[in-house]
Structures are given as C-alpha cells and as structure tokens.
Amino acid sequence: MKKKPIERHQTLREKILENIRDAILKGSLKAGERVSEPDLAERYGISRTPIREAFRQLESEGYLTVVPRKGAVVTALTERDVEEFYSIKSILEGYAARLAAEKLTDKDIDRLKTINTRLAKLASAGDVKTFFRVHNEFHEQFIRASGNEKLLELIQQLLKKFDRLRIASLSLPGRMEISVQEHEKIIDAFESHDGDTADRLVRKNAAYGGQVLLQSMTE
Template structure:
C-alpha cells in the first residue's frame, strides 16, 4: 500500500523528464528559451514541486540552467565549451582505456563485443535514444575495468553535463555507424592488450567527436553543416 504513491511519483517524474528532453532534442525548445513551470503543472495536473525536482535533474544532465528568481532555461553551449570538454574527456578516457587494456578479462571483452553488436543493430534501426544508452554502457564497462574509482567519478561528473548535445550529435548522418566503427578498432586494441593504442584511439575519437558536436550545434542553430568535417570523420 505504501509503495504505490512512490511508484506513481517516479513514473510521473520520468514523464516530465522525457517530455522536456524530447522537446529540447527536437528543437521545440531552443537554447536560451525559458521552460515554463505553470504550463507543465497544468499539463500534468500536478504542483510545481515535482517539476522543480525534474528541473534539477535536467540541470545536472546539461539540458537546463536554473537561474535564481528567473526559472529554468535551455542550456546554451559555445564552441569553446565543447572544445574544452572534449580535451579533458580525451585525456581521462584515454588513460582509462590504457589501463583497461591490461585489466579487462576475456569475459569483459566478449561483453564489449556483444554491446557493440547491439549498437550496430540500433544504428541500422536509427534508434538514437537506445543507441545513446547502450553506447554509454560500452564506455562505462571499460572505464570500470581501469579499477580507478576516482577516475570513473571524474569522467561521470564531466560527461553528464554534456548529455544533451552528445545525444543530439548522434542524429547527424552516419554518426552512429562511425561510433560502431570506432568501438571495433578499440576492441582490437583491447584484445591485443595494447594500452598505448587504446589510449591513442580514444583520444583521437574524442577529438573527432568534438568536431561532430560542433557541427550538430551548427545544425541546431540553422547554420550549414560543414561536409568536409563529416567526410574527414567517415574516412578515419
């Protein structure tokens, strides 16, 4: 009896989160635009408390910025933000891949292969949301295998702030397939227990990921996507 209200509240909260995430990813809510609490409260027939809780969650994920006495607005990122993010991500994840190459068990490598096979299926289906979740599973597995809890914590704190733009970038033509190919190369390095190669691959793909994300942001803003960048990445 006591569990029902909790279950209902969690379900409702997830609906609010999904509604706002989808609106931002579709471009219905644009960077800098305010997300109105009263409209959401009326739509879901609830008080503003669970909406504010959802706003805090979305802020931690990088979708919203909550401004005191003004409310929540869709987070706007600059190209500098993206470049700085990927510079740090490349170093941290590259180091994790270097250590993981020595620590991964055969069973864990098999699991990584299975995840990448699933990613190929999702890429073929064009399922961006499921692809993004599964893509994160791949990275989380080898980061855990590095055996450094502080490192894993730092990476998680960093990437969670860029959930929205990273997911949006997957909608670019060919982006999901590129990711699958990158993982295949990384898996070969893991199988060879080549930490240096794994590190270099992760750093290189992080740099390319940053370029793609900048192109995704240009697309969101209605600016032309640079085909030369996409061709360069596909050829890697």
C-alpha cells in the same frame, strides 16, 4: 497501499524529463527560452514539487539553467563548451583505455563485443536513445576495468554534466555507425593488450564526436 502515489510521482517525473529533453534536442525549445513550472503543473495535473525535481536533474545534465526570479531557461550551448568537454573527455577516457588494456580479461572483451553488436543493430534501427544508453555501457565496461575508482568517478561526473552534447552528437547522420566502427578498432587494441593504441583510438573517437557536433553548430 501507500506506494501508488510514489510510483505515479516517479512516472510523471520521468515523463517530464523525457519530454523536455526531446523538445530541446529537436529544437522546439530553443536556447534562452523559459520552461514554465505553472504550465507544466497544469498540463500534467500535479504539484510543482516533481517538476522542480525534474528541473534540478535537467540542470545537472546541462539542459536547463535555473535563474533566480526568472525560473528555468534552456541552456545555450557554445562552441567553447563543446571544445572543452570533448578535450577533457578524450584525455580521461584515453587514459582509462590505456590502463584497461593491461587488465581486460577474455570475458571482458567478449562482453565489449556483445555490446558493440547490439549497438550496430540499434544504429541500423536509428534508435538514438537506446544507443546512447548502451554506448555508455560500452565505455563504462573498460573504464571500470582500468581499476581506478577516482578516474571512473571523474568521468561519470563529467559525462552526466554534458549528456546533452553527447546525445546531440550521436543524433547526427552516420554518427552511430562510425561509433560502432571505432569501437571495433578499440576492441582489437584491447585484445592485443596494446595500451598505446587503445589510448590513441579512444581519444580519436572522442575528438571526432566533438568535431562533428561543432560542424553542425556552425552550419
């Protein structure tokens, strides 16, 4: 009997998270704009506690910055943020791919192919949200196969902090389709157990994600 309020609390929290993320990605909430706790509490008819929890998660994902005495504001993205994130991402994931190339089994590679087939369908449907989640599964599959737990932990922490950048990049026209094509080349390298090529392709894929996002920011 006591579980219902918890389930409602979690559902509302997820709804708040999704609405704020969407508003920021679509530009209806702009950099530096304040996101009001009281307004959200009134709109959803809830206390401020789940809203504060949502704000903390959105801050960890790079969407919001909580400023003392001002509250939560939309975090501004800079070109430097993009350049630094994607340069680090490319090095770490490239190294993971190099290690994984020696260890991936036929079953692992079949799994990567299955995931990429699904990504191709999601790209055709224009489903960015689901594509983003499944895209994460593809990369996590080979990063885990690297066998380096500390590397996996570092990459996961980095990605969580910059989810906003990655979704913004995948949302750009044609970006999902190109990602699927790049994955096919990466899978070929894994099948050949070619660590050098896998490293280079994964770095290239990450670098391209940063380049198209930078271009969209300057247009």
